[in-house]
Amino acid sequence: MSKLILSVDDSPSIRQMVSFTLKNEGYQVIEAEDGRDALSKLGGSQVSLVITDLHMPNMDGIELIRNLRANPAYKFLPIVMLTTESNLDKKSQGKEAGATGWIVKPFKPEQLLAVVKRLLG
Amino acid sequence: MDAPKQVYREEAYELLADLEESLIELEQRPGERDLIDRVFRAMHTIKGSGAMFGFDDIAKFTHTVETVYDHIRAGRLTVTAELISLTLKSCDQIKAMLEASQGGQPVDEALTEEITAQLKVLLPGEQGQTGSTPQPSTSAPPEQELKDEPGEEATYRIRFRPHRNLFANGTNPVPLLDELRSLGKAHTLCHLKDLPDLETMDPESCYASWDIILTTSRDVNDIRDVFIFVEDVSDINVTKIDDGTDADREEYKKIGEILFDRGEISLSDLEAILGRQKRFGEMLVESGKACRSDVQSALLEQEHVRSVRRQRSQIPAGGTAPDAAASIRVASHKLDSLVNLVGELVTVQARLTQLAAYRGDTDLTLVAEEVERLSSELRDNAMGIRMLPIGTTFAKFKRLVRDLSAELGKEIEFTTEGEETELDKTVIEKLSDPLVHLIRNSIDHGVEDPQTRKASGKPSSGTIHLSAEHSGAYVLISVADDGAGLDAEAIRKKAVEKGLIAPDASLSESELFELILAPGFSTAETVTNVSGRGVGMDVVMSSIGSLGGTVDIRSEPGKGTTITLKLPLTLAIIDGLLVSVAEESFVIPLNAVLECIELTDEDRRHTHGRNIARVRGEIIPYIPLRDTFELGDDRPRTEQIVVTEIGERRIGFVVDKVVGQHQTVIKNMGKLLRHIEGVSGATIMGDGSLALILDIGKLMHQAEIGEQALKGAATV
Numbered sequence: 001m002s003k004l005i006l007s008v009d010d011s012p013s014i015r016q017m018v019s020f021t022l023k024n025e026g027y028q029v030i031e032a033e034d035g036r037d038a039l040s041k042l043g044g045s046q047v048s049l050v051i052t053d054l055h056m057p058n059m060d061g062i063e064l065i066r067n068l069r070a071n072p073a074y075k076f077l078p079i080v081m082l083t084t085e086s087n088l089d090k091k092s093q094g095k096e097a098g099a100t101g102w103i104v105k106p107f108k109p110e111q112l113l114a115v116v117k118r119l120l121g
Numbered sequence: 122m123d124a125p126k127q128v129y130r131e132e133a134y135e136l137l138a139d140l141e142e143s144l145i146e147l148e149q150r151p152g153e154r155d156l157i158d159r160v161f162r163a164m165h166t167i168k169g170s171g172a173m174f175g176f177d178d179i180a181k182f183t184h185t186v187e188t189v190y191d192h193i194r195a196g197r198l199t200v201t202a203e204l205i206s207l208t209l210k211s212c213d214q215i216k217a218m219l220e221a222s223q224g225g226q227p228v229d230e231a232l233t234e235e236i237t238a239q240l241k242v243l244l245p246g247e248q249g250q251t252g253s254t255p256q257p258s259t260s261a262p263p264e265q266e267l268k269d270e271p272g273e274e275a276t277y278r279i280r281f282r283p284h285r286n287l288f289a290n291g292t293n294p295v296p297l298l299d300e301l302r303s304l305g306k307a308h309t310l311c312h313l314k315d316l317p318d319l320e321t322m323d324p325e326s327c328y329a330s331w332d333i334i335l336t337t338s339r340d341v342n343d344i345r346d347v348f349i350f351v352e353d354v355s356d357i358n359v360t361k362i363d364d365g366t367d368a369d370r371e372e373y374k375k376i377g378e379i380l381f382d383r384g385e386i387s388l389s390d391l392e393a394i395l396g397r398q399k400r401f402g403e404m405l406v407e408s409g410k411a412c413r414s415d416v417q418s419a420l421l422e423q424e425h426v427r428s429v430r431r432q433r434s435q436i437p438a439g440g441t442a443p444d445a446a447a448s449i450r451v452a453s454h455k456l457d458s459l460v461n462l463v464g465e466l467v468t469v470q471a472r473l474t475q476l477a478a479y480r481g482d483t484d485l486t487l488v489a490e491e492v493e494r495l496s497s498e499l500r501d502n503a504m505g506i507r508m509l510p511i512g513t514t515f516a517k518f519k520r521l522v523r524d525l526s527a528e529l530g531k532e533i534e535f536t537t538e539g540e541e542t543e544l545d546k547t548v549i550e551k552l553s554d555p556l557v558h559l560i561r562n563s564i565d566h567g568v569e570d571p572q573t574r575k576a577s578g579k580p581s582s583g584t585i586h587l588s589a590e591h592s593g594a595y596v597l598i599s600v601a602d603d604g605a606g607l608d609a610e611a612i613r614k615k616a617v618e619k620g621l622i623a624p625d626a627s628l629s630e631s632e633l634f635e636l637i638l639a640p641g642f643s644t645a646e647t648v649t650n651v652s653g654r655g656v657g658m659d660v661v662m663s664s665i666g667s668l669g670g671t672v673d674i675r676s677e678p679g680k681g682t683t684i685t686l687k688l689p690l691t692l693a694i695i696d697g698l699l700v701s702v703a704e705e706s707f708v709i710p711l712n713a714v715l716e717c718i719e720l721t722d723e724d725r726r727h728t729h730g731r732n733i734a735r736v737r738g739e740i741i742p743y744i745p746l747r748d749t750f751e752l753g754d755d756r757p758r759t760e761q762i763v764v765t766e767i768g769e770r771r772i773g774f775v776v777d778k779v780v781g782q783h784q785t786v787i788k789n790m791g792k793l794l795r796h797i798e799g800v801s802g803a804t805i806m807g808d809g810s811l812a813l814i815l816d817i818g819k820l821m822h823q824a825e826i827g828e829q830a831l832k833g834a835a836t837v
Contacts (some may be wrong), residue, residue: 011166012131013129013166013170014170015227016128016132016624017128017129017170017173017174020128069139074822075289075291075325076288076291076293076325077294078291078293079290079291079293095353098289098290098291099290099351100290100291100292100350101349102350105169106173106180107169107173107290108172108173108174108175108201109173109174117296117300118296118297118347118350119291119292119296120293120296120324121293121296121299
């Protein structure tokens with residue numbers, strides 16, 4: 001059984017890039033366009049990893065991470081946030097909220113895979 | 122990785138088409154915000170995704186265009202016809218770059234430069250110094266420039282001490298360790314010394330920490346990079362411990378080896394002396410100055426660096442292979458891991474066999490059978506490698522007998538037999554202490570002094586015979602003396618005196634003999650230097666028990682005593698009888714099982730509810746596992762009694778179902794569950810579920826204690 005990864009980003013191109021890269025490596029991917037969408041799509045599926053952007057409409061990444069950590073089912077779920085180099089403040093907010101790791105945008109497929117591997121093995 | 126590139130190209134073409142449209146509209150309505158935003162976003166996406174998909178030229182080029190539109194957005198620049206045509210030219214240039222990446226015509230670099238320069242002229246405050254625009258680092262984060270050229274190999278000690286809250290942010294340390302291992306040659310040791318008992322343990326906390334010794338050509342930053350996500354929730358210490366600079370300082374031989382090489386001492390002398398000497402690490406542990414896993418970790422480091430140095434010193438020697446040797450020395454941990462792997466393989470094979478049976482697919486069954494045959498051969502082979510001749514242990518007893526008999530004024534001849542008998546390495550290691558006790562006991566209590574011997578018509582010199590032999594899946598090791606033998610009555614008297622048995626207890630001779638192994642028992646009239654403090658013999662019983670063996674004592678007054686230890690050949694895999702009680706599986710070591718009989722309600726009525734069964738006239742007490750493990754009251758109408766023999770005694774275990782024979786790979790219960798009695802380990806079943814391996818000796822013991830307590834309560 002390949003592992004299921006949830007990719008959350010309001011930008012379709014990033015989502016597509018993430019999906020493509022991960023599917024190529026044999027992971028299954030579901031996509032969500034913001035935090036709220038992510039929470040609704042999580043219900044019932046066995047997700048092994050969440051990759052989320054921080055700036056999103058409706059519910060942003062920080063809020064999503066807090067929501068996930070508050071739920072016993074996702075307490076130990078690895079969560080990767082996509083940050084920008086310029087925004088260190090957001091990154092530390094994300095860490096505080098309980099993010100497991102981060103990827104600095106823009107990133108290349110190899111970098112994404114390296115991080116996913118580091119967290120999922 | 123080409124598919125994402127293709128997606129990017131398609132997306133970029135789409136964006137460019139969109140962009141052209143927006144630009145033409147913008148030319149007509151230069152002030153419209155929406156249009157400006159659209160252009161900016163399109164450029165931003167082309168740039169950002171370009172960097173991600175390896176289109177660095179596009180990212181770099183588009184960056185300038187994006188910057189211009191950022192200024193327009195901010196109101197610092199206005200849209201002009203000139204700008205629009207310049208932007209349209211840029212779009213064409215981006216298209217050219219996309220085409221070039223698909224094997225089209227190469228890009229006109231000069232034009233790229235020209236457009237960039239013209240755009241930069243537009244930027245506010247930058248006129249006249251076009252070439253020196255600072256380039257913000259946008260296209261590529263520094264991690265991309267992976268240093269691929271292999272550096273010098275070096276060895277690092279990495280101490281990874283996660284904080285208790287490691288798991289709170291979703292970190293799993295295992296992939297991190299795997300990643301480290303992928304960097305080079307690594308040895309890992311996990312410390313569990315902080316692990317509390319089950320009752321006080323918080324399962325959401327991390328109690329483990331790791332030491333990793335890694336030899337790699339990557340640099341320290343690559344190692345640190347692995348831990349980048351956990352820096353805040355753990356202490357990480359990376360130290361370089363060997364980098365090849367003092368490589369050729371190889372240690373010289375140990376003094377004992379030199380003496381042996383020169384022929385001053387024999388190999389058995391050397392072994393005997395070494396056997397008496399404790400390892401430095403052991404001494405540290407015993408003194409409490411260091412804990413066992415710290416010492417293990419240090420040993421691991423030593424071993425690792427030595428092997429790295431050895432390899433290095435072998436390379437310049439022209440790569441000449443060592444002489445084809447009849448045997449090679451292998452580090453014992455490698456054997457341990459081999460046996461572990463074989464164990465895992467046997468487990469997987471069992472699952473395969475079960476799956477094949479379940480599917481009823483003949484082809485699959487054929488393969489499963491083949492795998493079964495191969496894995497059982499592999500298992501025997503791997504076990505065989507761990508076998509050592511027991512003779513190495515025998516050697517050191519010669520000295521023991523010599524010294525002790527001189528001290529006690531006895532004449533004793535020590536003979537051995539079966540030194541070549543092979544036994545699992547772990548068993549041999551644990552066997553040494555019990556044998557010392559048995560031999561001491563024979564010297565002190567068994568063999569009489571010369572006068573007494575002469576008086577009873579025996580030669581003045583006594584003998585102690587140590588022998589080992591194979592017997593099926595067991596090895597029998599016996600210590601026999603031709604001394605006075607055990608005095609059953611004296612033992613009984615002593616046992617009553619010490620409160621070990623009731624004065625009116627009726628015990629068979631062998632049961633009486635077994636009492637000398639009980640804690641706190643000693644028949645020696647005087648306490649000597651050597652023995653008689655009542656400690657020692659019970660150590661024999663418990664360490665043999667922990668090896669899954671039994672102790673048998675035979676003695677004839679005046680003729681001597683023979684104590685035989687019956688030990689399993691190996692500890693890692695046993696044949697077990699798989700039974701089930703209320704959906705739970707248990708394994709009873711097959712070697713102890715005599716037979717299985719039915720137990721019906723009617724049988725129970727006959728015995729008036731007492732836990733005894735009549736088997737061919739013999740009365741056998743039984744232990745209902747359902748009660749022992751509190752598995753509910755939902756008994757089937759017909760249960761099974763598995764009759765086992767422990768030493769000379771028989772006892773039954775009542776189970777719901779006897780499933781069948783099961784090759785059991787013994788897994789340790791781990792530190793958390795170490796206090797649980799009556800269970801000696803666990804094993805993984807074919808379907809992935811767990812079965813506990815019963816420690817039937819312990820269970821019997823517990824039941825006896827319970828019984829006595831009951832009786833005690835009844836008489837009061």
